[in-house]
Amino acid sequence: MMEFKMKENGFQGEFEFGTLDVSGNEEFGFRPFQLLVSSVAVCSGGVLRKVLEKKRITYDDITIQADVTRNEAGANEVTDIHLHFNIVGSSASDQQIEKSLEIAKRNCPIVQSVKDSIQVTESFKQM
Known part of the structure; x- marks a missing residue:
């Protein structure tokens, strides 16, 4: 509790x-919305790390940028979160990263908790 x-x-x-x-x-x-968005982003990033490790995909660093849309006409609720992953020094192809992000999204408990009320989308760039 x-x-x-x-x-x-x-x-x-x-x-x-x-x-x-x-x-x-x-x-x-x-602020509560900062904690909500942080939970979605960091959970996604943590699960992605585990997926990449299981697939033996190496990388040097990951940063996540979160773009948030809120409904100002309503209760200013969060409606959309777009996560952009910058993956540095990866040994993976773009297809492997896309597949890994899909797996991470399906297995992130926070994303799964909000999926019916907040649209969470991802993109990435390998650097």
């Missing part, structure tokens, strides 16, 4: 790694 205690300008949770401050005002903590 997670517990979040109300503070003057948001909420705070204590976890094994440390304290997490969450607030609608980024002067006082991470």
Whole structure:
């Protein structure tokens, strides 16, 4: 169970790694949408790493850029997240990376949790 205690300008949770401050005002903590997008991006990236390792595909580095679309006419909810993976020093073909991203998307629990309400798309560039 997670517990979040109300503070003057948001909420705070204590976890094994440390304290997490969450607030609608980024002067006082991470904004909820930032945590949502971070969860989708980092989960996808972590699963992709495992897929590449299982396939014995080597690489030097991966960075992920997340482009977020929100519905300002509604509750400003997140409607789309596009993840762009920059993969440095990969030994794989573009087809192998595409296949690996498909597998990662199917096996990322966070993407699977939001797939019916948020459209998550991916692209990549090998560098």
